[in-house]
Amino acid sequence: MLNLLIEEYREQNRGIQIIKLENKYQMCTNKDYAEYIKKIIEPKKKKSLSQATLETLTIIAYKQPITKVEIEDIRGVKCDKVLQTLFENELIREAGRLNKIGKPIIYKTTDEFLKLLNIESLEELPPIENYQEVATNE
Structure with a gap:
């Protein structure tokens, strides 16, 4: 069942993917979208004005x-x-x-x-x- 879900996410090129880490599974961001997500979640650095x-x-x-x-x-x-x-x-x-x-x-x-x-x-x-x-x- 989990393998079907992993394959479905991969085929549909979703923003989330399921990866296997040793004997566990983890949902994470698809690396293809990493740059977009980084722009969203990284706060803009605001400089103080003189x-x-x-x-x-x-x-x-x-x-x-x-x-x-x-x-x-x-x-x-x-x-x-x-x-x-x-x-x-x-x-x-x-x-x-x-x-x-x-x-x-x-x-x-x-x-x-x-x-x-x-x-x-x-x-x-x-x-x-x-x-x-x-x-x-x-």
């Missing part, structure tokens, strides 16, 4: 669409590496180009950004004035 990256992401979230030059004017420092990190983490995207000299890229946040904050839309972001009050009271 203070500079979080500041830049906040600027983009509240000022979008925004160019790199505008971000750098607000922060007072270059932001190439920070933007690259945000792209790699799929938190920002290119949203087109400004119709100005040089046609600079404009940036916006992504759906991944919304998921990260557990919000459905940018309207759910806290009002920026709340942060300005905190900053002036410190």
